[in-house]
Amino acid sequence: MTNQNIEESMGALLQDFDVKRIKSGDILDGEVIDVNDKEVTVNINYAFDGVIEKAELTNIDKDPREVVQQGDKLKVYVLSPNDGEGYVQLSRVKALEITEREDIKKAFNNDEVIKVYVKEEVKGGLVAYYGNIRVFIPASLASRERVILSDLIGKELEVKIIELDFKSRKIVASRRVLEDAIFENNKKELWKSVKSGEKRAGVVKKLIKAGAIVDIGGITGLIHLTDLSWGRVNRAEDVVKEGDKVEVFVGEVDAKNERVSLILKDINEDxxxxxxxxxxxxxxxxxxxxxxxxxxxxxxxxxxxxxxxxxxxxxxxxxxxxxxxxxxxxxxxxxxxxxxxxxxxxxxxxxxxxxxxxxxxxxxxxxxxxxxxxxxxxxxx
Structure with missing residues (x-):
């Protein structure tokens, strides 16, 4: 049977059943009725079922059975009302592009968090996807800490969209902005809790002429040379080195200006x-x-x-x-x-x-x- 005959038969069938007409570009609601390693069959409440080929299911290289299951409901985009074999050719990718564009635009305008899937490392950063929309994460915005970018491939990350231009296909996201916000919030809480005279665990971050800079969990303070030891100390490196884990006493606390002095020597052993x-x-x-x-x-x-x-x-x-x-x-x-x-x-x-x-x-x-x-x-x- 030729394509023309198939189309004529489909047209006659549609007339007999008095069902709605569909056209390319329509977005429909569908339900998965079968899935294999190459395609997904979808009920679209039409005279004929729809088919989503693997490439039209997702941009991520996965077996369709890992993406959807029988009974799943999803939005589909009509590529062709007739694929020549009695099925409606559908695309989940294109349907998602439309709905996901709206999601990203809303998240950008409202400063909301979205989740993206990291697909690969490229020069200067990472390529991730929000569903099927490509998102770029610059290396400097992947984390506030030093991180090996390749370790993030295949992971789902929470990010914020910081630059959005659909015309030039420029969508830039930042994971670091979320981590910075968490860090600042934790630091504020820590400043409220830190008390003079208490003992805290810390890590030596840097040695300077005046002494040692120590991180006590989000707050950094200075241990002056005179507070490194009860004995005379000429250089901080004579007592500690960068990376050392130390137990320190909290000296003077100036929460308003975020300053704190620390003491390494045992204040109980004067x-x-x-x-x-x-x-x-x-x-x-x-x-x-x-x-x-x-x-x-x-x-x-x-x-x-x-x-x-x-x-x-x-x-x-x-x-x-x-x-x-x-x-x-x-x-x-x-x-x-x-x-x-x-x-x-x-x-x-x-x-x-x-x-x-x-x-x-x-x-x-x-x-x-x-x-x-x-x-x-x-x-x-």
């Missing part, structure tokens, strides 16, 4: 408290020279506890600066002259802590293990 019994006026302690000033030298007595030796208390000799007789790192005996526990200050003397014998002072820096007999043997000849 060396001024733990060494309080040893800091007595008149006590002689061995310390280490850690810093020079024009008017004296600082000596570390215990980690976190330092005292000042005024230049006049270093030696009876007339010196221009502390480094004339002392070196950084040198161990010295010091005597406590005064203790100000409130302001955490200790005044020290070196000269009064040493033996008064000039000969003893002369040999004081000789290596340990030398006896007094060896030192003064020439005096007993």
């Amino acid at each position: 060396p001024w408290t733990t060494n309080e019994d040893k800091l007595k006026i008149g006590a002689v302690i061995e310390g280490k020279v850690v810093k020079f000033l024009n008017f004296g030298a600082f000596v570390e007595l215990y980690p976190g506890v330092e005292g000042l030796v005024h230049i006049n208390e270093i030696t009876d000799e007339n010196i221009a600066k502390p480094s004339d007789v002392l070196t950084l790192g040198q161990k010295v005996k010091v005597k406590v002259l005064d203790v100000d526990k409130t302001n955490k200050r200790v005044s020290l003397t070196i000269k009064d802590a040493e033996e008064k014998s000039k000969e003893y002072l002369k040999y004081n820096d000789i290596d340990d293990g030398v006896s007094l007999g060896d030192l003064f043997k020439d005096f007993f000849k």
Whole structure:
């Protein structure tokens, strides 16, 4: 039977059944009555069933049986009222393009979230589909975190349309804008909850001259060099490195300006408290020279506890600066002259802590293990 005869027969049948006429471009409601690996048969409440070929079912390369099932209801677009074999040729792709265009336009105008399926990675980003409409996600907008784009292929993502131009087929979406909004909301909640004095887990993000920047779960704060350890710290990298997981105490919190200071050293182990019994006026302690000033030298007595030796208390000799007789790192005996526990200050003397014998002072820096007999043997000849 020729196509002309088939069309004439169909026309006669339609007249006999007095059913509605359909034409190319119509969008109809249909119900799946059969599906196989190549096509889908659809009841469209017409004298003849419709057929959707695999390529017209979806832009995603999937077996039709993974896309629809018997009984599913869907919108279909009439490609041809007669495919030459007694079926109406249909397209789900084209029907969706019309309805999905309206969905995307509505989402864009109302700043709404839609879901897209990521199909492939291309130069500069990802190609995704909202149903059958191509959507581009730039690499910089795929996530607020560093992400391997290929890992997102085959996944469904929530995005917002940030640029829409159907004429030039330019539809751009962002996943990052959603993540940024979540991040900012979480950060606001975190600022409400963070309290001075509490302990939090954090990660060292960056080392700077002033100390270390630490993330405590959406909030970043500075650990100043002086708060990294009770002992003297010259460089942050001497205590921590980037990526380290740390437990920190929260210092001052300025939620309004989103600033917080952090403390790594244990605030419950203040060396001024733990060494309080040893800091007595008149006590002689061995310390280490850690810093020079024009008017004296600082000596570390215990980690976190330092005292000042005024230049006049270093030696009876007339010196221009502390480094004339002392070196950084040198161990010295010091005597406590005064203790100000409130302001955490200790005044020290070196000269009064040493033996008064000039000969003893002369040999004081000789290596340990030398006896007094060896030192003064020439005096007993």
